Amino acid sequence: MTKVDFYLLTSRQPQASKRFTCKLIEKVYRLGHQVYIQVEDQAQAQEMDDLLWTFRQGSFVPHALVNSEEATGTPVLIGYDGEPGGKLELLINLGAEVPAFFSRFQRVAEVIGPDETHRHAGRQRYRYYRDHGCSLETHELNF
Template sequence: MAEVLFYHLTESRLEEALPDLLEKSLARGWRVVVQAVTPERRDALDHHLWTFREESFLPHGTDADSSGALQPILLTIDPAQAGNDPQVRFMVEGAVPASLEPYVRGVYLFDGHDTEQLAGARARWTSEKAAGHAVTYWQQSEDRRWVKKA
């Protein structure tokens, strides 16, 4: 069973929080797939990961790139895509995976100011818990630190 983490964004946007979480995954030696809902969102994240910090970038590709599967981070809109042999799957803005069975960790990031994303995260919590996954809920504090709530 996968460890499933829910990250409730209340103080920052996805573009601010995601790179730090991806860096931590890579530091553990994990390969990652990030699942978005639309090609436009995938492509915006693709651009952002190249430019989010002047002194560094996150090595990645997309499922639209011929070399995307070779990258440590693969951005996709496909709920079953795992072409880069990842250990971790991130789901952003309401994305739902085909399954979290093959992963060490699944991570849902959702905007706390978006009622649809909140409802979707609640539904996924129930579903992932019923599937037998170990679920954990993290919320941002006012200083943007992650606080474990459940």
């Protein structure tokens, strides 16, 4: 059974959701886990790629876009247009919809921003996961 964690962020600071996501990715990577980050499109994939290089001075999170030459053996992958290959443990979903392949992951993280559009979409995804028998946990963070 897939465990899904919802991270409800309250900060309205610009880029707060993206900074939190980068810190979460860094923490999971340092714990030795394989991560797939699901984004909406190429532009968001490139933005996440750039942020993981620059979000914090001295941070190093080896990552690559799924279809790039660097993807093989990289512990953190970013993609948007299909199911990733390989053995990955954590899915961080930054997309608006639940990926059809979510159940192949042990864990899923949903990062929900403070605005009502994100909250509404997050509630829909919560119901979807609940209806599919997932173990759900919610974390409210002042981030």
